[in-house]
Amino acid sequence: MRAVQITAYGGPEVVVINDVPRPELAAGQLRVSVAATGVNPVDWKIREGHMEFLQAPFPFTLGNEFAGTVTELATGVTGFSLGDVVYGSVGPIGVFADELAVDANAVAKAPASLSLIESAALPVAIVTAQAAFDAEPIGPGTRLLVHAAAGGVGSIVVQLAKAMGAEVTALTSPATMDFxxxxxxxxxxxxxTAYEQAIGDFDVxxxxxxxxxxxxxxxxLKSGGILISLVAPPDQDEAARHGVRATxxxxxxxGAALAHAAALADAGKLKPTIQRTYPVEQAVSAMADVEGGNVRGKIVLTY
Structure with a gap:
């Protein structure tokens, strides 16, 4: 089967499509025939060697979110059947391939109202948002400011937070304000703009x-409020100086967060935006789009 791998850390030249063995299925796992995978900034950052925590032997497979169809169930799996359409995020690597062996608790049945391509664009944003909301609960009346609100994660955070009743202020570029x-x-x-002069007193x-x-x-931030970063460790000294928290x-x-999000999608409260799809053979071009930083929503690979 095909897998998008890197042979070393570096630029696009280290990306190859290799023929690799089908993954072994362990207890508690599903075998999934992949239909689509989302492309995220972490993919090119891993390729370039920026994720110091990752210790994987070369070559290894990139990618961490997908949608596809269940083709085999291992022992110990309940709640799924052959032919189910599922989506998931296994992070941080291993997904850009024709088939996957994934833990059943990492996936959920995909939203019935969305295509496989749309479903593949959701999992990373959903589990990332859930981790942030676990750090600081969001509910009715929460005043939330979202940076990079037009991106693959930010655009989902806005929708999830609104579904939870928050008052959402979104920061974005002039070209994406209507979006x-x-x-x-x-x-x-x-x-x-100099937005610091016009807004403030946020809870999160x-x-x-x-x-x-x-x-x-x-x-x-209001006194005691919290800055939650998804991309870089915040300065704890600055947080203390301003009387706020940071993490x-x-x-x-x-899988539980994905199941909840699927229900929101089917209720019309959550929908991804797909800027462009690429066949898996053009994974290098897909990552270049994401690295360029001008993506509205998500880039998706198809298989």
Missing amino acids: VRGLGADHVIDRT VLDAFGPAAQARSWGL MTFGTPN
Whole structure:
């Protein structure tokens, strides 16, 4: 079967499509025939060697979210049947392949209202958002500021937070403001302006952008509020100086969060935006699009 792998850390030249053995199925796992996989910034960051925690022998397979069809059940699996359409995130690597062996508790039945391509664009954003919401519960009346609201994660965070009753302020570029309004954000702000002079007193700031966004966020939090970063460790000294809290969270496999999100999607409260699809043979081009930083929603590979 095909797998998109890297032979070393580096640029696009290290990416190859290899013929690899079908994965062995262990107890508690599903075999999934992959139809589509989402492409995320972490994929090219791993390729370039920026994720220091990752210790995997070369070559290894990139990718961490997918949608496909169950073709085999191992012992100990309940709640799934052959032919079920499922989606999941196993993070951080191993998904860009024709077939997967995945833990049943890392997946859920995909939203019936979405295509396989749309479903493949959701899992990373869902489990990432869930980790942030676990760090600080979001509910009716929570005042939430979201950086990078038009991106693959930010666009889902906006929708999930609105479904939970939060008052959502979204920061994005001028070109994507109408797009973010369409996601349901209560307030949409041009991130290229001096927005610090116009907004503030947030319970939660969610950073999906990076250190530059964090530096502009400390004064936007109310006393005791929290900055949650998805991309870079926040400065704890700065947090203390402003009388606020700060943390960094990471999405982990979470079938229960995916099942809840599927219900929201089928209720019309959650929908991904697909900017473009590529056949798996063009994985290098897909990652280049994401690395360019101008993606509205998600890029997806098809198999």
